[in-house]
Amino acid sequence: MAPVATPFFFYLLAGIMLIGGVMVITRKNPVHSALALIVTLLAQASIYLMLYAPFVAGVQIILYAGGIMVLFLFVIMLVSIDRSIRERQFNSQWVVGLIAATALGGLFIAVYTKGTSIFPEHALPMIENDNTQKIATMLYGQYMFAFEIASLLLLVAIIGAVVMAKKRI
């Protein structure tokens, strides 16, 4: 299917993502930050759809926005936010932090303005009908070892999270 109105959708989604990102790092209430992050993740899933990656978009919505952010919201409810809303929000090293972030931004700008010639002009159109099948073939074929290690990592994370959050071990 031919892409339609790509610049409009890209700039709209990019604007939503950047506004959501700014709201994540500046809100006083952590619940507002979590909701802004959910909006950012959903906009990013739409950008994945623009990049011919429907499976990654689905995984992003189900796992990231539907799993990790719900976990964040549960933990925000568990720790008391009434006291932390009234306190000072930015720590005392915020000037140094901003200088470091500006230096990193300058590095990004230098890299991206010097390297614009290595990107090809027009991207090849990708077929999106069998994206899930192809990713499954790669996951269970070429990346089988990494897949098993990832499940081992999740097991360790489950045990670690339960032990860290228990009242008495």
Add this chain to the structure above:
Amino acid sequence: MESLLHISTLHYLVLGAALFLLGVIGVLTRRNVVIVLMSIELILNAVNLNLVAFSRMWGGLHGQVFAIFVITDAAAEAAVGLGILIAFFRNKETVNIDEVNLLKW
């Protein structure tokens, strides 16, 4: 104006870099631990966007598979980080990382 209207890979990379910068600012300047953890998730999402953009450019699916592994890793790290946060809150009754200053001279 023509290069701004034709969306190339560089547009996605610049968007990923901007998100990365927002995440770095959040990690370096906020006091609340939950917001620091959410800024780390922003950083991981920026990396994912870069990976999927390059996967589109080269035509193969390796970048997308790597992005799926990064999402899995982010889930595990968020779970353990939030467990540590709960233990930290139980000990100190606050969620400010400024209070974790036992190693300060």
